[in-house]
Amino acid sequence: MDIIMPKMGESVNEGTIIKWHKKVGDVVKLDEIIFEISTDKVDTEIPAASAGVLSEILVKEGDTVEVGTVVARIKNSGAENSEIVISKKSSTEKSSQEIQKQISPSGRNDNNLTSNSESSKQNVQGNLIEIAMPKMGESVMEGTIIKWNKKVGDAVKKDEMIFEISTDKVDTEIPSPEAGTLVEILVGEQETVEVGTIVAKLSVGNQVKVQEGNNEENKKEDVHEIKSMHDNFSKPVELHSNEKGIGGGFFSPLVLSIAQKENVSFDELNSIKGTGLEGRVSKKDILTYIERRKTAGVQVQVKVQEKSEERKSISSAITQQVYNAADVEKIPMDNIRQRIMDHMVHSRDTSVHVTGLIEVDMTRIHNFINSKKDEIMKSENAKITYMAFIADAVVKSLKKYPLVNSSIDGNAILQKKFINLGIAVAIEPTGLIVPNIKGAGDKNVIGLAKAIADIANRARTKKLTPDDISNGTFTITNYGVFGTIFGTPIINQPEVAILGVGAAQKKPVVIEVDGSDTIAIRNIMALTLSHDHRLVDGMLGGMFLKNIKEVLENFEGII
Amino acid sequence: MPNKYQIAILGGGPGGYVAAIRAAQLGFKTVVIDKENLGGICLNWGCIPTKSLLKNVEIFDTIKNHGKEFGIYTKELSFNFTEIIQRSRGISDKITKNVELLIKKNKIDRIRGFGKLISQNEIEILDNDGKKTETMSADNIIIATGARPKTFPNIPVDRKSIITSTEAMNLAEQPKELIIIGAGAIGIEFAYFYSVLGTKVTLIEMLDHILPVEDAEVSQTLEKNFKKRGIEIYTKTMVEKAEVKGNKVSVTINQNGEKKTLSADKVLSAIGVTGNVEGFGLEELGVELFKNHIKVDKKTYQTNIPNIYAIGDVIGPPWLAHVASAEGIHCVEGIKGIKNPDVDYDNIPGCTYCQPQVASVGLTEAKAKELGYELKIGKFPFMASGKAFAVGEREGFVKLIFDAKYGELLGGHIIGSEATELIAEVSLARAMEATGHSIIKTVHAHPTLSESIMEAAANAYGEAIHI
Numbered sequence A: 001m002d003i004i005m006p007k008m009g010e011s012v013n014e015g016t017i018i019k020w021h022k023k024v025g026d027v028v029k030l031d032e033i034i035f036e037i038s039t040d041k042v043d044t045e046i047p048a049a050s051a052g053v054l055s056e057i058l059v060k061e062g063d064t065v066e067v068g069t070v071v072a073r074i075k076n077s078g079a080e081n082s083e084i085v086i087s088k089k090s091s092t093e094k095s096s097q098e099i100q101k102q103i104s105p106s107g108r109n110d111n112n113l114t115s116n117s118e119s120s121k122q123n124v125q126g127n128l129i130e131i132a133m134p135k136m137g138e139s140v141m142e143g144t145i146i147k148w149n150k151k152v153g154d155a156v157k158k159d160e161m162i163f164e165i166s167t168d169k170v171d172t173e174i175p176s177p178e179a180g181t182l183v184e185i186l187v188g189e190q191e192t193v194e195v196g197t198i199v200a201k202l203s204v205g206n207q208v209k210v211q212e213g214n215n216e217e218n219k220k221e222d223v224h225e226i227k228s229m230h231d232n233f234s235k236p237v238e239l240h241s242n243e244k245g246i247g248g249g250f251f252s253p254l255v256l257s258i259a260q261k262e263n264v265s266f267d268e269l270n271s272i273k274g275t276g277l278e279g280r281v282s283k284k285d286i287l288t289y290i291e292r293r294k295t296a297g298v299q300v301q302v303k304v305q306e307k308s309e310e311r312k313s314i315s316s317a318i319t320q321q322v323y324n325a326a327d328v329e330k331i332p333m334d335n336i337r338q339r340i341m342d343h344m345v346h347s348r349d350t351s352v353h354v355t356g357l358i359e360v361d362m363t364r365i366h367n368f369i370n371s372k373k374d375e376i377m378k379s380e381n382a383k384i385t386y387m388a389f390i391a392d393a394v395v396k397s398l399k400k401y402p403l404v405n406s407s408i409d410g411n412a413i414l415q416k417k418f419i420n421l422g423i424a425v426a427i428e429p430t431g432l433i434v435p436n437i438k439g440a441g442d443k444n445v446i447g448l449a450k451a452i453a454d455i456a457n458r459a460r461t462k463k464l465t466p467d468d469i470s471n472g473t474f475t476i477t478n479y480g481v482f483g484t485i486f487g488t489p490i491i492n493q494p495e496v497a498i499l500g501v502g503a504a505q506k507k508p509v510v511i512e513v514d515g516s517d518t519i520a521i522r523n524i525m526a527l528t529l530s531h532d533h534r535l536v537d538g539m540l541g542g543m544f545l546k547n548i549k550e551v552l553e554n555f556e557g558i559i
Numbered sequence B: 001m002p003n004k005y006q007i008a009i010l011g012g013g014p015g016g017y018v019a020a021i022r023a024a025q026l027g028f029k030t031v032v033i034d035k036e037n038l039g040g041i042c043l044n045w046g047c048i049p050t051k052s053l054l055k056n057v058e059i060f061d062t063i064k065n066h067g068k069e070f071g072i073y074t075k076e077l078s079f080n081f082t083e084i085i086q087r088s089r090g091i092s093d094k095i096t097k098n099v100e101l102l103i104k105k106n107k108i109d110r111i112r113g114f115g116k117l118i119s120q121n122e123i124e125i126l127d128n129d130g131k132k133t134e135t136m137s138a139d140n141i142i143i144a145t146g147a148r149p150k151t152f153p154n155i156p157v158d159r160k161s162i163i164t165s166t167e168a169m170n171l172a173e174q175p176k177e178l179i180i181i182g183a184g185a186i187g188i189e190f191a192y193f194y195s196v197l198g199t200k201v202t203l204i205e206m207l208d209h210i211l212p213v214e215d216a217e218v219s220q221t222l223e224k225n226f227k228k229r230g231i232e233i234y235t236k237t238m239v240e241k242a243e244v245k246g247n248k249v250s251v252t253i254n255q256n257g258e259k260k261t262l263s264a265d266k267v268l269s270a271i272g273v274t275g276n277v278e279g280f281g282l283e284e285l286g287v288e289l290f291k292n293h294i295k296v297d298k299k300t301y302q303t304n305i306p307n308i309y310a311i312g313d314v315i316g317p318p319w320l321a322h323v324a325s326a327e328g329i330h331c332v333e334g335i336k337g338i339k340n341p342d343v344d345y346d347n348i349p350g351c352t353y354c355q356p357q358v359a360s361v362g363l364t365e366a367k368a369k370e371l372g373y374e375l376k377i378g379k380f381p382f383m384a385s386g387k388a389f390a391v392g393e394r395e396g397f398v399k400l401i402f403d404a405k406y407g408e409l410l411g412g413h414i415i416g417s418e419a420t421e422l423i424a425e426v427s428l429a430r431a432m433e434a435t436g437h438s439i440i441k442t443v444h445a446h447p448t449l450s451e452s453i454m455e456a457a458a459n460a461y462g463e464a465i466h467i
């Protein structure tokens, strides 16, 4: 509907717009003041002649136009409009799908619709429609929500997938019956409810516009409009408190005070699952969160945590589908497990892992160790092992190829001038930790042997300090001790490569002795290097591996 | 065909009847069974009749002891004990009838009789003679049979000379001397009631203070007031035995090893309650008990038999009507599948309706210290309140206890006029996790006693205006 510059008196032919009280996208009620004008006779405020959303302003403040000029347009969306649309839908599209039948619009629309009687009785105001757990088969009485693809406040197109469910017959995605805005989620992920239970509420006010919105800008306006429509038509408080997600939005003074004292950011607050009334974050919730954050260590960022939470729910969804709950024991993860989980996923999501393999002839070192280990034990009080030699070879190679001893910071490379060599240590019963040898670049084989024994020992007796596990630059993991011949290790972030050590085995190999090929029995060990392809390409990785091989095979027998 | 229900509730006290109404609201086919008038102890022999009695003596107290202050004189001030009792009984009668109407209005079946569980899903109804009148079945059974005064062999209750609260509120004649054993809320209310009427009252309490669960400062203030009224108080005192001797009862007490014998017309035993768990089938069904009460999961109120629930006094402390009701509602909503936060047992107000009234919620100062909190305490005496001055109720104070670190309102303690009404603000503040400044910055009407809560909070932060 067009709004024109009104004629304010017989002889008045033009007017100046002094002020717009509304901006594009605002909801306008009938008779609400939308702008002020000044004419040579009188200054006055102009009320809206119809309700709707201000869709266009054609004359800006300070401009003078002739009486009768269109100064703005109001789009008559809103309750009446959406009502019509809904009614049309349901009468023309007597839907064949089960789901559609479950959708039960309520309030003023009741009369127009054949709806599921139970749920439509629930008093929902205005142009909200309720979405029920659909019946996915004759004998299916309940369903589990696996995942919400939309969150509260999101705009939803018709037929867009809004959530995924799992029933004992089938897993499927559920499309939205209408375009609108998701205003309430009543059943959370992993919750199982009976068929017919209302799981969400959708506001279908303004749906026409949402559908029309083709470009980005339009879409943004639409969302804005839908929210402000709600302020006027339905329960504003509820929408408000839901804007930041289920149960989010309202934080009690005490929770805010705790957050401030304990440096809990607003993002973190929003990520905490509330158990209080209406899903609010309570004192207990935030204190539990702080406790967990403490034990989870500073390095685990909120983002990662959220991710792992998401993943947990997905993985448990999978277990639910595959196993009968009675046949499975549910064991809560301890902290170290959770940390490993977070770190591994974080690493896999961060680095582009590629793995190369090289075989190393360890015979010389093997023989050296066998003949010299007791003597060195006596003289140096150090137990020399393969690992000490490998560490030594790694240190030498890192010095030659320092890019492998780096990390990535945004678009920059942080090339470390020090080598803190991480050694992965398995701890009983099922843990893993990577302490690192500080200043490994300054140590010889014996120094490295002692340092490896020291950190491994302290890792197993839980005597590591936070210092021991921070600032590593490269990691070695020795799965060979379990007999594994080769593996593809995951990089210890933020490093860019990790060396996997396989088990050395006696193997018949073809070697060249005095120009002719012979078969000999040698101690052969596979080394694998997983490197982050973002920084370390195949050539560098290969040269690095080859250098390690050469250092080890050409060992001169002097340390 | 026996009647079949979705929810059958055994006991129609504030636990049972409230649960029944909530169940009906949620669409359950519900029955409530009680052998007496609905309303339980609370409406028949507890909260309501005692509060009626107390009002009579408050008026008498004011006119008699403060008439001059208000310029009110009476030539001859007297009371009629029987009429005082009758008023209380009449109120109890009417209010329980209202509950019966409420039950009817909600289309809940009401069965008068003694209910006995004969299986996990069946209840048999017996009449006064123990004859079976009907049997019904139910998907879910909620036990709300309440509790009764605890008795000890050395204090043999005969309901004539050695009595319980039930007799104490329905005596034919006012006793000249009354010994009350136990200075909890019930003992304290009767002590106030009878002492105002001129009975010589003696209070005996085993623990350090009267109202021993209240903040020590509050208990001490009340103790001083009671002593001024002429109530004799023995704390840290054990009753060794009570014996009826003719028209009198003699009570042997032991205070720190010192023995003494007291004597009075009547002895009121007010030393706690014990759950009604016997004689209606619990043993036979194997419902698990704990210290004479039914053991439940306080999230769902389920007993060890999943479709049998229990709420109210029968599941143990705190034995309070509002707790019974809250549990009943939560239990029924749980059966319906509605998820609400559990009843917060750390935020239950406790009230004693003597004058000055005592009300509290949350931690006492001593308890908060014991838990290791660093405290910020704010106090505001009613002496400094304009409203208290105007209405002539200047005794007592508001005391609020905050955690110094996060500002949590850990507890609130009020002694004084209308304390039991005022405490609701503190409960709500705690439930909403308000901090001191949420209270300070909420504008309170003037002149009201509730301003004292705002001032007490302000006092904790050095911002009080009137002290």
Ligand SMILES: Cc1cc2nc3c(=O)[nH]c(=O)nc-3n(C[C@H](O)[C@H](O)[C@H](O)COP(=O)(O)OP(=O)(O)OC[C@H]3O[C@@H](n4cnc5c(N)ncnc54)[C@H](O)[C@@H]3O)c2cc1C
Pocket: B010, B011, B012, B013, B014, B015, B016, B033, B034, B035, B036, B037, B038, B039, B040, B041, B042, B043, B045, B046, B047, B048, B050, B113, B114, B115, B116, B144, B145, B146, B147, B165, B166, B186, B276, B280, B311, B312, B313, B314, B319, B320, B321, B322, B323, B324
């Ligand atoms: C003197 C006194 C004053 C009190 N003042 C207060 C107060 O001011 N504020 C407060 O909060 N609390 C007060 N209380 C406590 C309060 O009365 C109880 O906490 C409350 O009544 C408990 O409610 P309930 O529903 O659990 O049990 P009850 O009120 O005890 O109700 C149990 C009902 O079950 C019935 N019943 C039991 N067994 C059977 C059976 N087998 N078949 C059929 N019916 C059965 C009984 O007849 C009874 O009606 C007071 C108590 C007393 C004694």
